[in-house]
Amino acid sequence: MAKDKKMVEAITARDVDFAKWYTDIVKKAGLAEYSGIKGCVILLPHGYAIWEQIQKELDLRLKATGHENVYFPMFIPESLLQKEKDHVEGFAPEVAMVTHGGSEQLAERLCLRPTSEVLFCEYFANAIQSHRDLPKKFNQWANIVRWEKTTRPFLRTTEFLWQEGHTAHATAEEAMEHTLAILHLYADFCEDFLALPVLRGLKTDKEKFAGARQTFTIESLMHDGQALQTGTTHNFGDGFARAFGIQYTNKENKLEYVHQTSWGLSTRLIGAVIMTHGDDNGLVLPPKIAPIQVAIIPVQQHKEGVLDTANALKARLDADFRVKIDDRDYSPGWKFAEYEMRGVPIRLEIGPKDIEAGQCVLVRRDNREKTIVPLENLEQAVATALEELQKELYEAALRNREERTDKAASVEELKAKLDARPGFIEAAWCGSLDCEDAVKEQATATSRLIPLNQEKPAEKCFVCGGAAECMVVWGRAY
Amino acid sequence: MAKDKKMVEAITARDVDFAKWYTDIVKKAGLAEYSGIKGCVILLPHGYAIWEQIQKELDLRLKATGHENVYFPMFIPESLLQKEKDHVEGFAPEVAMVTHGGSEQLAERLCLRPTSEVLFCEYFANAIQSHRDLPKKFNQWANIVRWEKTTRPFLRTTEFLWQEGHTAHATAEEAMEHTLAILHLYADFCEDFLALPVLRGLKTDKEKFAGARQTFTIESLMHDGQALQTGTTHNFGDGFARAFGIQYTNKENKLEYVHQTSWGLSTRLIGAVIMTHGDDNGLVLPPKIAPIQVAIIPVQQHKEGVLDTANALKARLDADFRVKIDDRDYSPGWKFAEYEMRGVPIRLEIGPKDIEAGQCVLVRRDNREKTIVPLENLEQAVATALEELQKELYEAALRNREERTDKAASVEELKAKLDARPGFIEAAWCGSLDCEDAVKEQATATSRLIPLNQEKPAEKCFVCGGAAECMVVWGRAY
Numbered sequence: 001m002a003k004d005k006k007m008v009e010a011i012t013a014r015d016v017d018f019a020k021w022y023t024d025i026v027k028k029a030g031l032a033e034y035s036g037i038k039g040c041v042i043l044l045p046h047g048y049a050i051w052e053q054i055q056k057e058l059d060l061r062l063k064a065t066g067h068e069n070v071y072f073p074m075f076i077p078e079s080l081l082q083k084e085k086d087h088v089e090g091f092a093p094e095v096a097m098v099t100h101g102g103s104e105q106l107a108e109r110l111c112l113r114p115t116s117e118v119l120f121c122e123y124f125a126n127a128i129q130s131h132r133d134l135p136k137k138f139n140q141w142a143n144i145v146r147w148e149k150t151t152r153p154f155l156r157t158t159e160f161l162w163q164e165g166h167t168a169h170a171t172a173e174e175a176m177e178h179t180l181a182i183l184h185l186y187a188d189f190c191e192d193f194l195a196l197p198v199l200r201g202l203k204t205d206k207e208k209f210a211g212a213r214q215t216f217t218i219e220s221l222m223h224d225g226q227a228l229q230t231g232t233t234h235n236f237g238d239g240f241a242r243a244f245g246i247q248y249t250n251k252e253n254k255l256e257y258v259h260q261t262s263w264g265l266s267t268r269l270i271g272a273v274i275m276t277h278g279d280d281n282g283l284v285l286p287p288k289i290a291p292i293q294v295a296i297i298p299v300q301q302h303k304e305g306v307l308d309t310a311n312a313l314k315a316r317l318d319a320d321f322r323v324k325i326d327d328r329d330y331s332p333g334w335k336f337a338e339y340e341m342r343g344v345p346i347r348l349e350i351g352p353k354d355i356e357a358g359q360c361v362l363v364r365r366d367n368r369e370k371t372i373v374p375l376e377n378l379e380q381a382v383a384t385a386l387e388e389l390q391k392e393l394y395e396a397a398l399r400n401r402e403e404r405t406d407k408a409a410s411v412e413e414l415k416a417k418l419d420a421r422p423g424f425i426e427a428a429w430c431g432s433l434d435c436e437d438a439v440k441e442q443a444t445a446t447s448r449l450i451p452l453n454q455e456k457p458a459e460k461c462f463v464c465g466g467a468a469e470c471m472v473v474w475g476r477a478y
Numbered sequence: 479m480a481k482d483k484k485m486v487e488a489i490t491a492r493d494v495d496f497a498k499w500y501t502d503i504v505k506k507a508g509l510a511e512y513s514g515i516k517g518c519v520i521l522l523p524h525g526y527a528i529w530e531q532i533q534k535e536l537d538l539r540l541k542a543t544g545h546e547n548v549y550f551p552m553f554i555p556e557s558l559l560q561k562e563k564d565h566v567e568g569f570a571p572e573v574a575m576v577t578h579g580g581s582e583q584l585a586e587r588l589c590l591r592p593t594s595e596v597l598f599c600e601y602f603a604n605a606i607q608s609h610r611d612l613p614k615k616f617n618q619w620a621n622i623v624r625w626e627k628t629t630r631p632f633l634r635t636t637e638f639l640w641q642e643g644h645t646a647h648a649t650a651e652e653a654m655e656h657t658l659a660i661l662h663l664y665a666d667f668c669e670d671f672l673a674l675p676v677l678r679g680l681k682t683d684k685e686k687f688a689g690a691r692q693t694f695t696i697e698s699l700m701h702d703g704q705a706l707q708t709g710t711t712h713n714f715g716d717g718f719a720r721a722f723g724i725q726y727t728n729k730e731n732k733l734e735y736v737h738q739t740s741w742g743l744s745t746r747l748i749g750a751v752i753m754t755h756g757d758d759n760g761l762v763l764p765p766k767i768a769p770i771q772v773a774i775i776p777v778q779q780h781k782e783g784v785l786d787t788a789n790a791l792k793a794r795l796d797a798d799f800r801v802k803i804d805d806r807d808y809s810p811g812w813k814f815a816e817y818e819m820r821g822v823p824i825r826l827e828i829g830p831k832d833i834e835a836g837q838c839v840l841v842r843r844d845n846r847e848k849t850i851v852p853l854e855n856l857e858q859a860v861a862t863a864l865e866e867l868q869k870e871l872y873e874a875a876l877r878n879r880e881e882r883t884d885k886a887a888s889v890e891e892l893k894a895k896l897d898a899r900p901g902f903i904e905a906a907w908c909g910s911l912d913c914e915d916a917v918k919e920q921a922t923a924t925s926r927l928i929p930l931n932q933e934k935p936a937e938k939c940f941v942c943g944g945a946a947e948c949m950v951v952w953g954r955a956y
Binding site: 033035036037040043044045049051068069071073075076093096110142143149161 | 511513514515518519520521522523526527529530546547548549550551552553554555558570571572573574575576577578579580581587588590597600601605616620621625627636637639
């Protein structure tokens with residue numbers, strides 16, 4: 001018992017210091033470790049296994065919608081990055097440069113990709129000739145480098161892993177449709193799979209991606225009420241196509257520019273999962289992404305029949321679930337704490353008395369409720385518990401967001417509300433950059449998104465009192 | 479038919495110019511494309527899909543043997559790379575350096591990983607304390623940068639993709655066992671899955687990995703008789719552990735150094751597959767790695783019932799095979815040539831006459847043999863054809879290697895034989911670097927490997943005539 005206590009006490013309480021609680025979980029749950037390189041982390045087995053679950057499911061969904069995986073170089077010649085004006089202005093400040101290769105100085109410096117639009121554009125300019133070559137729907141899984149000033153594991157690191165989609169279409173309409181289709185694919189993935197409720201909407205011009213006509217975003221709210229930009233999709237129109245000369249001959253044999261999109265989800269998703277579902281006992285993983293869904297902990301494992309029964313249960317469950325049995329020489333209590341810390345959705349305890357009674361104890365990670373399960377019903381009980389856990393994690397996160405969603409009629413009100421209880425605040429906006437800047441300055445809040453399909457609001461702009469263009473969701477973000 | 483011809487004629491014949499034939503296939507089969515960055519290629523959908531098949535199977539095999547995936551940063555501080563003397567001497571000449579991040583000059587230059595031993599060592603030094611922490615068996619899938627002077631798609635590129643395993647063990651024996659276990663895992667994978675026969679053996683000291691005690695290798699012979707180092711595994715003993723201070727307390731509470739291994743397989747495997755199995759019609763893929771195993775080509779597809787039948791066949795085969803149906807508006811002949819170029823193992827042709835007769839035509843990619851298959855036997859016929867194709871590709875490659883394996887009693891004989899017909903030449907060697915250098919100089923051949931489990935040969939060293947230590951396989955390598 002002493003060991004259990006030590007393990008649990010080692011985490012800062014979530015309500016005492018959210019930031020420290022977060023980094024405690026990252027380390028104690030074995031997700032990641034700081035490396036010797038500033039701003040770079042090591043993804044440890046448990047953290048990387050969660051990423052593999054994300055990759056597997058997202059990859060399936062992208063392939064099912066006709067995307068093909070490719071791999072482009074991570075180097076971008078400096079001159080190539082400069083070809084689209086807005087793009088280079090946005091990214092130049094955070095680009096890392098390679099100047100030497102094999103002890104010789106390079107004739108031209110090479111940027112490490114902060115994103116790969118220009119490489120795909122250069123390729124498209126050669127590969128696309130005719131309308132028959134369209135659409136091109138590419139995706140790549142890659143590492144990305146952005147020289148960030150302040151970093152935090154998963155949320156913002158100098159090097160991180162992501163997938164980036166790059167597509168080219170014949171018409172502006174098709175590109176726009178695809179940008180939205182991926183936005184919904186991302187949102188559905190986050191909601192169904194990661195149990196993360198997200199808002200879907202448009203970024204303001206100030207917050208959009210460098211070089212994009214429009215950026216769409218999914219935004220989620222962490223347990224502490226801070227917002228997280230969880231994923232974005234960009235519609236480039238023909239802006240990059242004109243800068244790179246990406247043209248095709250249409251059915252009437254006329255030259256046209258293509259219309260492009262790009263979009264990405266990254267290891268940041270793991271940070272979102274931690275900050276949305278975790279609690280004072282550690283990580284809580286939605287069953288669908290949990291590398292281990294069921295941990296079987298034998299009790300009094302040295303007694304005859306205990307390990308055999310535990311192994312037999314594992315064999316039964318292996319067909320449908322990701323199961324681990326832990327027969328290491330540690331106390332059951334120590335193991336309970338360890339699997340709670342790692343967020344394993346269900347633990348099964350089985351000891352001599354349980355075996356005699358033909359039952360085991362099922363404990364859910366989220367509410368720590370114990371249920372006695374007759375062994376003959378085990379598969380069904382596990383399936384039901386996992387389903388309910390997945391659903392209830394989503395509902396709890398949605399409740400938190402709803403309780404933290406409010407409205408404001410002035411910047412002062414917005415600030416007061418965010419100071420009292422961080423969350424999403426809806427307010428009408430005139431569309432001017434000046435008003436948006438004023439919100440940032442006076443309330444240290446940023447526009448998170450413009451909700452989709454809205455009507456022009458009756459309210460006046462909450463900053464200047466002028467005619468409002470749209471409702472905007474504001475918040476303080478990671 | 480004109481189009482077919484054009485497509486096939488566009489490849490250089492294999493026996494006319496092997497190097498050109500190779501790059502023709504790389505391009506025409508849609509595997510890779512040169513990028514604007516010297517020595518870097520773009521992996522296109524078909525090439526990347528082959529890599530995904532390799533990853534999937536190899537990852538399963540590594541996980542089944544207890545390895546865990548992780549991801550370490552791609553940056554190595556220059557001072558860290560210098561910690562193991564032999565290692566840095568070997569890699570410094572081909573390291574790319576990052577000197578600027580976000581427009582500021584870095585205080586210390588960062589190397590882009592040419593391999594990641596030092597990063598894992600730094601981590602192990604902190605993470606390993608007790609014998610209970612051992613063994614550590616890590617693997618990562620990552621991109622690697624080596625500033626190469628001459629490059630060729632897949633075989634040697636400035637940036638490439640690979641997996642690298644890094645393990646730490648309690649004893650020297652265990653590390654040695656693991657180095658050999660992975661060598662055999664690699665060899666079995668190449669033989670079973672890629673249909674590549676490989677020789678297994680030890681590298682000479684001259685050819686071993688920088689910093690290793692021993693390097694083991696699998697070597698394969700390409701169709702033209704040139705050798706290819708296909709994968710390597712390294713036993714480091716406690717060399718890195720001493721340089722990095724990686725110690726654990728054993729069961730008697732004494733401090734001991736760990737013993738380490740590392741090993742890797744890369745996208746080079748795709749080059750090996752092309753050069754081993756390809757022919758004058760393009761790529762030939764072993765069924766187990768083929769992203770598409772069966773291409774269904776409807777003939778007279780606009781006639782009633784043809785596409786319906788083709789789709790019904792696909793639905794039947796989808797359960798067991800990776801199947802694609804091509805109903806694009808191109809001639810069947812054009813499609814036949816395209817799928818041959820891409821190496822798809824089996825093509826099924828189905829037209830109105832076939833449907834009437836209740837049959838289809840099955841064509842094997844390797845020998846282009848056509849078989850009439852009654853539709854009711856289709857699953858079985860496809861399964862058998864794929865199995866036989868996989869087996870026969872291996873046998874053909876093995877035959878080529880055996881026909882090109884010979885012995886030599888002098889360097890002159892070795893040179894004459896290699897000049898006449900490139901291949902593997904076995905010759906007894908005294909173990910001296912001088913003799914090894916002489917072979918390189920006089921015959922432009924290198925030692926490929928020292929076969930495992932051999933007895934000391936009766937022959938004298940084929941260079942100096944002194945007492946021989948072992949038989950060595952020599953050749954000219956990519």
